[in-house]
Amino acid sequence: MNAPTAVTRSQTADAVTVILFGAAALVVTAISTVLRILGTFRDQGIAWSIPIDEQPIDATVDSGAASVEGIAQEAMVFAAGVDPVSTAAIIGSLALWALAPLIVIVCVMVVAWNLLRGRFFVRGNARAFDAIGWTLVLAPVLIVLLENVGLNGVTAAMGLETEGPVHPIEFWSIVPLFATGVAVGLIAAAFxxxxxLQRENAVLEHDTRGLV
Structure with a gap:
């Protein structure tokens, strides 16, 4: 019922390109994850950016090659003695930062591989789009929540007033990803x-041949 269909050279080239770019993206994701972990857990403590009162600053860029003036709204601090719950939340957010793109990349590669084999309307592709959709919907929300817990733990360890629950306005930044995830979910439903329909057509064709 799900017999492979003929694949054109253009489709083959596109699928191979997607697979190659996906493999490269996996390597980049792995490297960036390692750098993010090393940049967060340092000898001085957990490095985290916290909001500060706006104030003018003078800073250098390009290893001191030039200087700039501006307004600082955040500062990276080093907090030692962060409580276990907040530390676990920070680790969880870092894990999701790595896992979410890996899921999306692998699923896209699965779709490209199926296309390369001439298998387009198959359950594997529908499941891949489901996984992409749910990842784009859930991962950003969980990351925002976990990072807020981590921020509260860092500020508490530094003796500062904690921020409290995450403010609804912070979710506005993830609305495009949420909308994209919903759209991909609709694509999965279409698949x-x-x-x-492909299965019904195959059954109808089989019955028609039987009648003939």
């Missing part, structure tokens, strides 16, 4: 409908 399932395509699979159903």
């Amino acid at each position: 399932r409908q395509g699979i159903r």
